[in-house]
Amino acid sequence: MGNVIQTECVSKHYKGVRAVDGVSLEVAKGEIYGFIGLNGSGKTTTIRMLLGMIQPTHGHCFLGGQKVNLSNHSIWEDVGYLVETPHAYPELTVAENLEIFRRLRRNSDSGAVLRTVEKLGLAPYIHRKAKHLSLGNAQRLGIAKALLHDPAILILDEPVNGLDPAGIAEVRELLRHLALNENKTVFVSSHLLGEVAKIAAKIGIIHEGRLLQELQAQELNHLLKQRLVIDARQQERAMSVLAEAGIQSFLNADGLIETDVLSAIQYPDQIARLLVRKDCPPIRLSVEEEDLESYFLRVIGKKGAGIP
Ligand SMILES: Nc1ncnc2c1ncn2[C@@H]1O[C@H](COP(=O)(O)OP(=O)(O)OP(=O)(O)O)[C@@H](O)[C@H]1O
Numbered sequence: 001m002g003n004v005i006q007t008e009c010v011s012k013h014y015k016g017v018r019a020v021d022g023v024s025l026e027v028a029k030g031e032i033y034g035f036i037g038l039n040g041s042g043k044t045t046t047i048r049m050l051l052g053m054i055q056p057t058h059g060h061c062f063l064g065g066q067k068v069n070l071s072n073h074s075i076w077e078d079v080g081y082l083v084e085t086p087h088a089y090p091e092l093t094v095a096e097n098l099e100i101f102r103r104l105r106r107n108s109d110s111g112a113v114l115r116t117v118e119k120l121g122l123a124p125y126i127h128r129k130a131k132h133l134s135l136g137n138a139q140r141l142g143i144a145k146a147l148l149h150d151p152a153i154l155i156l157d158e159p160v161n162g163l164d165p166a167g168i169a170e171v172r173e174l175l176r177h178l179a180l181n182e183n184k185t186v187f188v189s190s191h192l193l194g195e196v197a198k199i200a201a202k203i204g205i206i207h208e209g210r211l212l213q214e215l216q217a218q219e220l221n222h223l224l225k226q227r228l229v230i231d232a233r234q235q236e237r238a239m240s241v242l243a244e245a246g247i248q249s250f251l252n253a254d255g256l257i258e259t260d261v262l263s264a265i266q267y268p269d270q271i272a273r274l275l276v277r278k279d280c281p282p283i284r285l286s287v288e289e290e291d292l293e294s295y296f297l298r299v300i301g302k303k304g305a306g307i308p
Pocket residue numbers: 014015017018019020037038039040041042043044045046191
């Protein structure tokens with residue numbers, strides 16, 4: 001299947017700043033691509049190049065197989081986007097803002113406004129002026145604009161910014177629905193790895209302008225580090241029992257015994273048995289998995305050093 005979104009070694013250099021540096025990525029039809037990076041890592045600049053808002057210093061972007069350039073108007077009929085804080089006319093209501101946007105887009109589907117309002121859970125606010133919307137609902141209005149003309153490609157820069165946990169979950173479900181049931185291709189940036197990992201099929205990690213790592217979401221589980229955490233009344237003794245059995249451990253920041261020795265992680269029952277036999281029974285023993293945010297920070301910390 002052809003790629004719907006593609007960048008070919010795309011770079012944007014400003015005076016003294018390599019905002020984006022040689023990023024090549026591909027998104028297949030119906031796929032959700034999560035583009036993860038800290039603030040200032042180059043997400044928005046990449047998205048702006050994808051959308052033809054700024055010209056790359058090097059490289060090219062393609063949407064729906066067509067090279068992105070401003071004169072190629074037909075591309076944009078199939079693209080919906082949200083970049084940074086969405087703009088709305090403050091004195092107009094939600095419905096009026098969307099209606100204007102529909103007409104600007106020359107969209108002849110007059111039912112599109114109501115349908116999109118329903119889809120985004122904006123019905124209770126339909127007659128509220130944009131300037132009186134909460135940040136979260138203003139963000140929803142921005143997503144509504146992106147969806148109004150039912151585009152096949154959605155490019156969203158930090159779409160859950162400002163949303164509360166329930167709002168974040170709603171947007172997550174909406175994007176999942178759009179990809180799964182409507183075969184839309186979604187490119188979504190975020191600094192929240194955990195959020196994106198819940199919906200993206202593919203994840204790209206960008207740092208200081210460079211794409212550090214690309215992975216399939218299902219690979220994440222194998223990449224997250226595991227450790228065995230033990231608590232015992234006599235910690236020193238428990239640690240020397242483990243050492244005698246060839247299992248190196250240390251006291252972690254929470255004051256608990258921790259080891260990343262694979263045999264201990266794979267057979268925690270044998271560790272428990274060993275400690276009991278040596279009269280040093282654990283009062284807690286659990287295999288714990290690194291959370292996604294710390295994985296992200298680990299990858300960033302190791303940049304260029306043979307990741308993962
Ligand atoms: N017009 C510009 N002129 C100079 N530097 C710029 C310009 N636009 C962006 N940058 C710099 O390029 C880098 C990447 O910025 P970008 O906005 O793409 O990051 P981001 O990942 O989207 O961050 P955020 O999440 O904060 O929006 C930053 O160091 C930023 O200061």
